[in-house]
Amino acid sequence: MLGTFEKARAILDLYTTERPEWGVSEVARQLGMPTSSAHILLASLAELGVLHRTVAGRYRLGFKLLALSQVLLANTPWREVAQEEMNRLGRALGETLHLAALDGNQVVLVAGVPGHLPGSVRLPRVGTVLSALTSASGQVLLAHRPREVVEAVLAATEDPLTWDILVELLEQVCTGGYAREIGKLALGHSSLAAPVRNHNGEVIAALACSVPSDRFRDREGHLRAALVQACTQISLRLGYHPELSGKGLLVWSSVEGRDKLYPAARRSGARRRPKSQTP
Known part of the structure; x- marks a missing residue:
């Protein structure tokens, strides 16, 4: 079967x-x-x-x-929150934005905002599969996954990237808080991506900004700061808070069609354990 x-x-x-x-x-x-x-x-x-x-x-x-795709999108509450913040960021930056999530060994684009500046990078369609190893979005998502997931993704591709080089790259992403991709996927295009976390601190998506390389260098610092701030705002709206992330899990519950966060049920006598923040 x-x-x-x-x-x-x-x-x-x-x-x-x-x-x-x-x-x-x-x-x-x-x-x-x-x-x-x-x-x-x-x-x-x-x-x-x-x-x-x-x-x-x-x-x-x-x-x-x-x-089925409409059912999926309708029952992914964080996507709607992210789209609202992406729309604001898109108006401020004028560059192309996309939101991606890890599905098995693939990175899938789940939302986007087209750029409105001259020569903006073309926005791929929702559902487009991105490279998990070479895209900035993929690197952000893999940097916060267990070793076995990263190994499976690497084994499923024909990329010549070695394990040691990949680990070093992903460690840099974890440390820096963002990923940077310069013209690997499309000549003349560069990208930055940062993580979006849910109420339990898990990285559930990556928000990326794609820019023509000829203006990337001059705008990189500004774009990175704005992108990280937008990801932080999305994460906070989803219930994530660094100071509270170790105080017990929260779960989404749907009541009368409305999604809301509630504390997860705890077993009687269970001791509260701080959540590890190790990437």
Whole structure:
């Protein structure tokens, strides 16, 4: 059963903006599986509504995914809070902003604000997968993940980055409080990213600012300060507070459609233990 799910995931990962449609033989060839197996998997996904079979016998993503995405976005309260602060920051800076989260071994863009200055970096679409190792957003997210997660991400890529170099890089991100990416993903573009924390102090997202390299150097200091401040504001609105982060966990509870933070239930006689802040 697990193998079937993994194959279905591999099929869905083939779909991109540039390749929105696939045929049975193309999927079989790309994934190295028998044509009969590809046909069964594609037909099954189409029956579930995850894929849509065209009159030409090819497959596109189905509207079921759109419906599920709306459920996900509607039940991610921190995204709405972040979007409000991003809109304010975007008006102040004029540069392109995006919010990204770690989903398995991938970094996915979940919100964005286009820049309005001349030559602003083009904003990728929501759902775009970013590089976990070379993007500023990915480095921020990985810097606050356990070793096994970082190892899994590194093992799943073909990036020549070694473990020792990656660890040193992520330690710098933790120490500095932000990540910096200079023209690695797109020639002529540079980015800064900082962490967004939830009520329990966990880094749940990274907010990034992408800027044309020709004005990045002159604006870097100002952009970094404004970006870190915006992340702090988002985190505080989500219930995070450094002085209180060790005084017990908080949980989101939904009552009559409204999300609110409440102290987590504690076992009788349990001793309060300060939360470790070690990255």
